[in-house]
Amino acid sequence: MKIALITDLHEYDPEYVLQVLAGEKPDMICAAGDILERHIRDGYEQQGEDPDEGDMSIFSRIFIRGLTRIKHAFYPDMEHPSEEFARYVNSENSYRFFREASKIAQVFYSPGNHERYYTDQDRQVIRETGTVFLDNSDAFWKGIRVGGLSSTPDLDWLREYMARPGYKLLLCHHPEFYDKYLKDTEIDLILSGHVHGGQIRILEQGIFSPGQGLFPKYSHGCHDNRLVVSAGTSNTVSLPRWGNPCEVVIIELTS
Numbered sequence: 001m002k003i004a005l006i007t008d009l010h011e012y013d014p015e016y017v018l019q020v021l022a023g024e025k026p027d028m029i030c031a032a033g034d035i036l037e038r039h040i041r042d043g044y045e046q047q048g049e050d051p052d053e054g055d056m057s058i059f060s061r062i063f064i065r066g067l068t069r070i071k072h073a074f075y076p077d078m079e080h081p082s083e084e085f086a087r088y089v090n091s092e093n094s095y096r097f098f099r100e101a102s103k104i105a106q107v108f109y110s111p112g113n114h115e116r117y118y119t120d121q122d123r124q125v126i127r128e129t130g131t132v133f134l135d136n137s138d139a140f141w142k143g144i145r146v147g148g149l150s151s152t153p154d155l156d157w158l159r160e161y162m163a164r165p166g167y168k169l170l171l172c173h174h175p176e177f178y179d180k181y182l183k184d185t186e187i188d189l190i191l192s193g194h195v196h197g198g199q200i201r202i203l204e205q206g207i208f209s210p211g212q213g214l215f216p217k218y219s220h221g222c223h224d225n226r227l228v229v230s231a232g233t234s235n236t237v238s239l240p241r242w243g244n245p246c247e248v249v250i251i252e253l254t255s
């Protein structure tokens with residue numbers, strides 16, 4: 001079975017991603033979070049609500065708060081993107097991703113931290129494409145128990161999911177949840193993103209991750225032969241990605 005893993009589109013143009021998917025012809029497409037931008041509530045970015053910040057070292061926390069201040073000093077209107085920006089980066093791009101990807105293969109989607117405030121309309125539009133929406137829930141498909149552990153994890157649901165029989169594939173946007181909740185479980189395959197490869201990669205090591213801080217343990221690739229971390233499909237910050245191309249990850253399961 002061929003699985004395509006897509007993460008962190010962040011409402012950018014999905015054209016290239018769709019071309020890759022059309023060429024690869026996967027059996028299933030797993031969208032593991034941050035496809036839409038719903039990080040803003042009532043017009044303002046919600047700060048200090050990231051569930052992961054509490055786990056970072058004090059040095060990493062100072063670093064990320066400093067970066068956020070610099071970002072807001074240089075881009076005070078970031079919460080209100082310009083009309084020109086909105087022409088290229090908008091929800092319609094993400095809806096189009098779900099519509100077109102669903103014509104290629106069955107899509108499963110679990111929301112990430114940038115989708116914390118997804119709307120009923122988002123849910124409806126996405127479901128109408130045939131995509132299976134997994135927010136702390138699971139579905140059985142072609143012999144696989146596919147689950148989605150969201151940014152606000154429901155550990156009661158996770159316990160129920162783990163008790164279910166069969167091959168378990170979990171979409172989990174946050175790779176830092178692996179050590180916290182998943183390492184000692186028998187989940188067969190865990191697909192995540194969130195880290196954007198650590199933005200800059202030197203000698204196979206990412207530099208920074210929201211949620212894990214500086215020099216993150218899980219920023220890219222395959223760990224323990226079951227946690228796959230995608231570097232994502234867009235660049236959302238003004239800092240260039242270095243040694244860290246955007247990617248669609250293709251995974252082949254063999255019996």
Ligand SMILES: [Fe+2]
Nearest residue numbers: 034112113194
């Ligand atoms: Fe994320």
